[in-house]
Amino acid sequence: MVEFASGVKGIALNLENENVGIVVFGSDTAIKEGDLVKRTGSIVDVPAGKAMLGRVVDALGVPIDGFGALSDHERRRVEVKAPGIIERKSVHEPMQTGLKAVDSLVPIGRGQRELIIGDRQTGKTA
Numbered sequence: 833m834v835e836f837a838s839g840v841k842g843i844a845l846n847l848e849n850e851n852v853g854i855v856v857f858g859s860d861t862a863i864k865e866g867d868l869v870k871r872t873g874s875i876v877d878v879p880a881g882k883a884m885l886g887r888v889v890d891a892l893g894v895p896i897d898g899f900g901a902l903s904d905h906e907r908r909r910v911e912v913k914a915p916g917i918i919e920r921k922s923v924h925e926p927m928q929t930g931l932k933a934v935d936s937l938v939p940i941g942r943g944q945r946e947l948i949i950g951d952r953q954t955g956k957t958a
Contacts, residue, residue, distance in 0.1 A: 833872045838862035841892065843876050843910075857891040879905040931955065 834854060835841050840862060846853030856863065878893035883905035888897035895902060923941025934940075950956050 833874050833876050834869050835872050836863050837868045841872070844871075876910040877907045878910060880908040881905045 833841055834844055840856060840858040840860070842854040842856040842858075844852050844854050852869075854869075876892075879889070879902050881904075883902045884893075887895055887899065887902065889902075890896050893902075893907075921943065923944045925942040927940045927942040927944075929935055929940065948956050
């Protein structure tokens with residue numbers, strides 16, 4: 833994780849010889865070309881658990897809903913290796929998409945990773 837002189841944090845993704853690509857976790861209006869950027873020495877993690885239910889948080893998990901700080905929560909890293917195929921639970925519950933053609937031709941299980949490709953405005957997110 834990196835921090836700009838203005839206090840805005842981000843994560844470095846593209847490391848090149850002459851520049852670095854950074855995903856900014858906040859407002860970019862305070863960032864200007866030539867600003868000082870330093871590494872924080874920490875890995876990006878966010879709050880997780882039941883304390884997050886019903887709360888509105890920013891990209892780093894800081895509450896922005898006006899209900900105060902999160903209570904009794906654990907933190908988890910953002911970038912983790914996905915579990916292997918043996919470690920995952922088997923699919924035991926169907927997920928209905930609501931499109932009869934999709935549900936009959938390509939049954940999808942809840943928790944299963946499935947790539948759905950299609951043109952815009954065709955109901956992929958419905």
